[in-house]
Amino acid sequence: MNRIINNPDLVVEDAVRGYLKAHKDLVAPTDNPRVIRHHLAPQKGKVGVVTGGGSGHEPAFLGYVGDGMIDAVAIGEIFSSPSAKAFHDAFVAADGGRGVACLYGNYAGDNMNVKLAVKQAAAHGLTIKTVVANDDVPSAPKSEPQKRRGVAGEILMWKVGGARAAEGAELDEVIASAQKAIDSTRSIGVGLSACTIPAYGKPNFSIEDGMMEVGIGHHGEPGVKVMETRPAREMADLMLDHVLPDLPFESGDDLAVLVSGLGATPVMELYILYDRLSEVFAERGMKVRHPFIGNYFTSLEMMGVTLTIMRLDSELDRLVGAPARSVGLTKVAL
Amino acid sequence: MSGVRIETAGGLVKELVEAINANRTWLSEIDGAIGDGDHGINMSKGFTSAGAKLGDTPPPLPEALNVLSSTLMEDMGGSMGPLYGYLFSRMADALEGKSKLEADDFGAMLRGALEGVQEIGSASVGDKTLLDALAPASEAFDAALAAGKPFPQALDEMAVAAERGRDSTRDMVAKVGRSARLGERSRGVMDAGASSCCLILQTLANGIKTRLSE
Known part of the structure; x- marks a missing residue:
């Protein structure tokens, strides 16, 4: 291994710090070191759009926080789902009072952590709806779409969901468009x-x-x-x-x-x-x-x-x- | 009645942290065969962080288990965060209102752990997951008590069953999680989750036995 790192156990922490310093015009830190938000989030009256996933896929996932895209992102260890707490805190960071669309990829860890986070958020009155990307054709037969993983099609799903939210759509409309996006990908x-x-x-x-x-x-x-x-x-x-x-x-x-x-x-x-x-x-x-x-x-x-x-x-x-x-x-x- | 004082048994959780840290590389090696190779690393990070919160004089066992549970669920992420988070929180629930940990209580902890993992995860026994160590361990413990065996012996039989369960994952094909993509190629290697679960159960068994004999 020949890499540009400090402590191999802290690559995510180190990279996120650098990212925040480099892109102040787009993103801002939150109280949770594993959550980054759009610098204007939460935007009152706009449906929040959240994603999250393991690190090591950069610019995914944090690189898609921006205008007409994602409002807050949960950041996991390398190739490992963010915690339920991180997803939850991303929901809070993105919620402008009209609900949050959580658009993420179909992996066992992400499914569990999102499920827990949605439950926690619901307990204090947030409305979260989800779309799970499953665009990776070779990961399972067409007859078992629920087993297919989400890959780069997630980006187009975020693009569509983010744009729909920016248009001022309701949560259900954002969800419907994002679902159509991934179903067509x-x-x-x-x-x-x-x-x-x-x-x-x-x-x-x-x-x-x-x-x-x-x-x-x-x-x-x-x-x-x-x-x-x-x-x-x-x-x-x-x-x-x-x-x-x-x-x-x-x-x-x-x-x-x-x-x-x-x-x-x-x-x-x-x-x-x-x-x-x-x-x-x-x-x-x-x-x-x-x-x-x-x-x-x-x-x-x-x-x-x-x-x-x-x-x-x-x-x-x-x-x-x-x-x-x-x-x-x-x-x-x- | 022989039991372990719950008030002073929070150290059991510190022993779990030490066991996971001591086996960090081994767990990652096992995971590396069919997974990312990060199981030991992520477990060690999560357990170490819980250990730091517990400090040198850990709280009573249920509180200590809950600290571990919430740390794993809040900080660790991955699949193991929610799975072990539920496992330890249900173990803590089984001790509610108790002052001593007796054989029946440990049986209830194991059954609670099993239910918790099944509630949050989607795996069944035989899918090559930590359930394949946990389920037979719980059954073996209950069976030993039903046969009238004393607590320490039931713990020994539980530990043996956990290890046998862990080893049985070698011949299984993964059905859930990332290694499921490997299909038949996942056969021949132990499951990392079953390995850490077995380690956790054996560490608990040893810790309880030590305290029973004190």
């Missing part, structure tokens, strides 16, 4: 190398040099197939073969497409992949309305890439296209 990851949690000091899984794992999870969960690394064009085709039939995406669809590096991937290579993706979309009569290419949702220093596709209706198109400003994602109104 599918993802897949390909891993080319493993990653190391600093406190553990060595990778907890391995991918041989020259091999790639198709369908890998955001924490190195095994995928559906390990094979020799193929040229980017073939990698793109392979990813599309898994994702497109699942929704299914069809000719005539308008799309938002998010290609994210997993931490160690040169950004240049994301564009090499996107060149082919874009070609296939055109061939199939699909139109990419909103492309997002970059490091949006990483897994420490994993080499690899995730592809996320959302089918847009006019509402989702409007909400994905709405202005937003955050460290992870900024959208300028056209």
